Amino acid sequence: MFARAGRSLWPRAVALTAAATVAGMGAVKYNDSVEQRRIANDVALQSAVDTPNVKLPSREDLLSKLSKTDQFDVLVIGGGATGTGCAVDAATRGLNVALVEMHDFASGTSSKSTKMAHGGVRYLEKAVFQLSKAQLDLVIEALNERGHMLNTAPHLCKILPIMIPVYTYWQIPYFYVGCKMYDLFAGSQNLKNSYLLTKRQAADIAPMLDPTTLKAGLVYHDGSFNDSRMNTALAVTAIENGATVLNYMEVKQLIKDKETGKVQGALVTNRETGEQFTVKAKVTVNATGPYSDKLLQMDENKDGKPDPTKPLPNATISTKVAVENPKMVVPSAGVHIILPSFYCPREMGLLDVKTSDGRVMFFLPWQGKVLAGTTDIPMKQVPQTPTAAESDIQDILQELQHYIKFPVKREDVLSAWAGIRPLVIDPRKSQGNTGGSTQGLVRSHLCFTTDNGMVTIAGGKWTTYREMAEETINEVVKVGKFNVKPCITRKLKLSGAENWNPNLAALLAQKYHLSGAMSNHLSENYGTRAPLICEMFQEDERNQLPVTFGGRENVTVYGNVNFDSFRYPFTIGELNYSVDYEYTRTALDFLMRRTRFAFLDARQALDAVEGTVTVMGDKLNWDSTRRKHEIEKSKEFIRTFGV
Template identity: 85%
Template sequence: MFARAGRLFLPRALAVTGAVATAGVVAGVKYKERWEEQMIANDVAMRSPVDIPDVKLPSRKDLLSKLSKTDEFDVLVIGGGATGTGCALDASTRGLNVALVEMNDFASGTSSKSTKMAHGGVRYLEKAFFELSKAQLDLVVEALNERGHMLNTAPHLCKILPIMIPVYSYWQVPYFYVGCKMYDLFAGSQNLKSSYLLSKRQASDIAPMLDSTVLKAGLVYHDGSFNDSRMNAALAITAIENGATVLNYMEVNQLIKDKTTGKVQGALVTNRETGEQYTVRAKVTVNATGPYSDRLLQMDKNPDGLPDPVKQSPNATVATEVAVQNPNMVVPSAGVHIVLPSFYCPREMGLLDVKTSDGRVMFFLPWQGKVLAGTTDIPMKQIPQNPTAAESDIQDILQELQHYIKFPVKREDVLSAWAGIRPLVLDPRKKTKNSGGATQGLVRSHLCFTTDNGMVTIAGGKWTTYREMAEETINEVVKVGNFDVKPCITKKLKLAGAENWTPNLQALLAQKYHLSGAMSKHLSENYGTRAPLICELFKEDERNQLPVTFGGRENVTVYGNVNFDSFRYPFTIGELLYSIDYEYTRTALDFLLRRTRFAFLDARQALDAVEGTVKVMGDKLGWDSSRRKDEIGKSKEYIKTFGV
């Protein structure tokens, strides 16, 4: 070997030496970068989960200033739900300058009204085999992979949940068993835990509320359960921490178009709090408005960039106001869920009714100390601004539940009920006149395409696949804008509150701040390693530990003025103050519906908390008496639509 090396020509030797030296310099730089990254990672790893995090977020005023001073963004994302905030996070971590505007609040629509499951979809697997559908199977495999990413990137918000399928016929035992094992198999390395069979007695012991006289066995498989609106808020905050300009309550009134080519170049946006208008220019605009995607597509087609006019009924209410008429791409369907007391379901295991009387699947899941039941599938012709649960839908779910429960299923046990618009879509480029009708046969896969005017649209899919949808969307954005970007890193990127999180955080919080088990569990599982910031507010002022119902009350020792039921819920004044400073809470409903799940868990108790919430927010944000009165009225009117 050395002899051969000696016969090298000098020029070649010098060239090789130079190349090696250059490679060494490059390698050295990369090594230094990796070393610095590792040191940062090690520093994070050495911190205690209960150390006070150094969180420095820009204020809303700062974000608005950046929005107005930026001549042109790389990307403008319209829509602040799961997919929109996912897109903003993906794009910002790739090095793009991103703006996101949301007309209402983050997760104010479908993204807060899901079944709270991070799942592959056992029903889609069944359809895949019976219909020999590769599209259905691909959806299941994709979702199973993404389920694993959700559990990894937000472990404080996402948990593994065993789900039991009660079996009432012996012939169904091998059928369901094989189905559950196939579900495990297609999850591959992302499989959470192996499914297993329960005897009749074992199933009855776990779920004593089931009628054991007709029960034959139980099959248990595993999926993920998560807090959807808190996950959405974490995505928005993490995007902001990575440089994105993300703002709620910013309404797009018109798309900006090139007068010659018609290409979309951004949007005219109104700050709904102040009425101030902003011209937001961007090289690429993304339509991530979910069920309301057709409104943006209408703007895209209109040479002036305006939406089609919507005719409202003169007697329109919160529940009937129309957002989009005659949608072309979205196939609207309402999914209704109800919340019941915890005794309707095992505390640590969900129940799945694989075939209801009308052929749907029904879930009964433990969630936030209650039981979440649903869902319905009701086709709609128009898309309402605020879909609500009809009494008939609530009764349908209760009647279905009564088939399995020993004790009487009572309407007064319903603590809350709501409706969300399912994001089912048909490709408008391929849609035929006869493609309407029932929605049960539609695949819950997503659709990503670029219009002739250069607007990227992402629609459909489900919560579990939000990250993959965002990655595909930003890949399309990169092509349209011809950007030079970094690789996608969102599969492993920890969301706000997940950094250095440990399942022992609950115990550590209880020890350090002398909290009750219920409070430390609530803070750990909803705020992760950001929880110490709320605990510090508890230390600063003991009144911050009170339920938010008592907001602004100086003297709560007068027992006649105290509603002790409010102490059953861990939502405090300190939590509200934190959400204003660190989570961009702007209205009472932001807090009562989405930063916490108060109204989703118990609408009656949330109604009692409206005035206290408005008092704290009004004092903090400088609201006048007129704004406070208006806020109380609107909040109560909306919460009353939650089945109470």
Template identity: 55%
Template sequence: MFRKVLNHKLTKVALAGAGVAGSTVIYLDYIRPANPPNIVTSYKPLKKELPAPPSRDELLKKLESTANFDVLIIGGGATGTGTAVDAATRGLNVCLLEKNDFASGTSSKSTKMAHGGVRYLEKAIFQLSKAQLDLVIEALNERGNMLRTAPHLCSVLPIMIPVYKWWQVPYFFVGCKMYDWFAGHQNLRSSTIFSREMTAAMAPMMDDANLKATCVYHDGTFNDARMNATLAITAIDNGATVLNYIEVKQLIKEAGKITGVLAIDRETKKEYTIKAKSTVNATGPFADRILEMDADPQGLPPKEPQAPRMVVPSSGVHIVLPEYYCPRDMGLLDPSTSDGRVMFFLPWQGKVLAGTTDTPLKSVPENPVPTEEEIQDILKELQKYIVFPVQREDVLSAWSGIRPLVRDPSKLPKGKDAASGSTQGLVRSHLITVSDSNLLTISGGKWTTYREMAQETVDTLIKKNDFDGKQNSTLKPCQTNKIILSGGEDYSKNYSARLIHEYRIPLKLAKHLSHNYGSRASLILELYHQSDVNKLPITLAATQDFHPSETKASEDNNLSYQSFDEPFTIAELKYSLKYEYIRTPMDFLGRRTRLAFLNAREALGAVDGVVEIMRQELKWDDKTAAAMAAEAKDYIGKMGISPKRFDVEEFVVQ
């Protein structure tokens, strides 16, 4: 009897539940109004014109005419330009000076990942380190900010971890799930496990003979040098005075406090005295050089090179390989290399990026160069996963960057340099110090956390300075969590399709422009369609019979599929000259575009063409043009091209 009553009640409950579910389905599918469709009518028109930004000459005049800036930033890398954006959007009058070009150092030589760091999470757990865990959580939050503020430059990338022992499958998978969990609401996608068969289908180039499974998690990937240039442009758009190729020669001090700098224009050799209420040292690996000037009563650099006391220099090398070394839309993480590091093999800009090494250095070189041993180390690690022979001549480019590990110099005994002793005292996150002369130094950290580093830097400046005479009450709070960087406005992930429909261009060109310039890509394509000349690959401008008013796209101009294998055109070069402050061929070949980093051989072949266009636009004389060409060829010639692939000396000026 009891069983019948129970079954009767359960049946009633089941029927009631089914009724509720059915009503919900009817409401959701037939009664509730549908959301408006995301169709073409919801898009704003493509941006086909934009007022030119202040020219370099106009920015230099502003440098002279401004009696006293609120904030003077030394260094135009990720942290410096990020700080300029933060300060300018709060209402401060900002000046930024960069000795070379934006992202000419470490900021263009990263692993191109916006990530929290799975290796830091592992250390946090096994070493019970709250500092490591805080770094991971901080970076995961900022990863979400990068994807939101620069949607054209940043995207989500699945990364697989090959597992070759059954007991490691749950170990790595739990680690991936914890990575998801610590990301909270900013988690990109849920981690998963691929079987051996699924992995082989996704990555046929992988050796799956002993593979058990792959654990797949998700991080962000981005174009670091273009992100850096975009930050500089965004700062200028918000009123900042941002200049490259201006070198600080001396810190100006009054009553022991820094009140400005003496700087020189490296192009014209003209000197400028620039006054500022506060000064920020954001020179990355070269932070010690500004600190050495600060230590001098006259603000002058030491006569003899000094060992670094803040930066612990270490070289990290990356190489680029053809696209068939990795799945097109999925990366690979080697969790344990032969020397205990992790290594990434990632699809990037249509190629495969592999790295990185970790080689301690005694000093910070101006232009670190990868060694053959470091290149071979990466190739040997990759060979563990690839079924076909990994060839040295397949290396398209290689470069070396300096890792931004730092040590608090105030805790280092006199006579000791930063590299002395163990790495136990190293700051894995960023470090902000303020000297007695009021010099604020921001160093360390990683690309992913640049925005938070900038925010903390400006917050510190505001606490220590009264910029408006009203206890900073007229300043806005931090805005960088809200703003969209230049090119990200009105951008959508299908922007390349819109460009194809509007301009009838190849898919490869549309993807290249949309993913690197966002909603400003249409400005380049307006130039592209102005003339046949602007449609040509930049290598064509090197031909002896190049005349801008006469050149036509024809077979006589040596146009071929190979010529367009890398989608960099004269239109893009002219856009960079007008809108992005390039001053040398390497600014364009290495940083506004990434040609030198993607294919050094092609970049060498393009140098003369780029110089020819820049000669016309910037009014260079023969001597300047020759010097620029020689400098670019020397730089690119050291980017790891295999001598077996071609004769480097035919391009490189000795």
């Protein structure tokens, strides 16, 4: 124990021994207990800030394993929340797992959520008034899983109080009872008890609200988290447990038994090199979220290929269609916007329980900004790259103006994006998507095995990803007749959560002489992997610079420096870390998902594109053509984020 604790604990250990000799056994028993707790606490603190010995396989190693493995137990298609969750669950049960993702981890819906780990207060309301057991089961399930998220990734998931402003007296008991029921159904997983605020208390906490009509405030508690960082942690955790997980690998065709038609794997193309891999597996899992219907088409077709689509002439980045006429997925676009921090209390969210069209609207503190949303726009097709329409942005701003007493301005919108909700209906029982309203659909998931043996998991929401993955792998075990270990993901600490301590930010600041803002940023996004980035800061001072300055040898020419870039903590060192330890392959991977730069401030992220490409190009040996393409592609995409 003393060796692990470090040299500083030896004097205390010697003193403890001396006390035992002089004072006698009775006194030592008390002192020993106190001192042992102190030493254990010091050891825990030290382990939280120690530089971890992390050895991950390179992308080349993973590709080699993919090509040399004759047959995997499980092939998971899709690298979002559910897909990576399935990979973690299967790998920790002892199965040989491969996961392939066409784009990047969390490149779709999984990076565009409301960033809430929650049970769903509106589902509880529907459960009560519609006497719906299905809605109530969903709430209870999500409340339980919310607790697991906070436990398995405490650096990424935090408790967030949310206030419901009340503007009529009769709503006070109504909302109060609803919040207490929310606490009740959480049971032992309840985060904190909800409580009532007077008009003055509510106005003091949220001075941006108009106090003239405010009557009270109800506060309940949910979880807030960083969705794409969580997704990356899941992918890395799966790899650390032996899974072969790869981004930028596109499934072109399912491999099918010629006689039975059973799915036996997939033909996969490396999108970076064009190299094709034959990946065979005993069981194949379709975890492609909004794009699940495309895999179902491949499952139904004898040749294992998807139905042909008609390319739209002059299609833009926002008009390309990924899936036409889906049968299972009921696509609905949810738009969110990012606003400056003064639109919401810094430590408490706001909830508009009933907008003009009956939806709920969140205004939440997130990453030092305010996240507002979401809309609910039914769609008939699944777009390849959903984007936020100006009308949707204006709808959110108009709703916000009902509450805010200062002018709500369009130029305050720092970023805006759209994501496709994975709402589903059972394709075995329905006639397909009708394109109608989606508000009444339950956000529960659907897991089933097709006639050709492909396991499909779709629907649900981020909060229930772990339970969905467990149910999916249970089905995989049944289909493949595997003998496996029990599921352990309820308590499994994800990458960065091992030995995590709430005081990690302070320890980083002390050990590496960081600012409070930087130490908080690293602690809350990388957990106990943060020291790896701090070591890079010490090895080369240029790693401490904002990523905007990537490749600039001389940054003392102030006329060429955009000092706004120093307002954001995203550094060259963080970029180098993401390439080395998180399988970052493009500039957008870093600017949008490993960090949330473009989500938080699209204009500033645009300015960081060239610096990011310079650092990555040097590290990954990109030629001038690749660098030019990367800059153009990245800027084109970021410009769709409401700027």
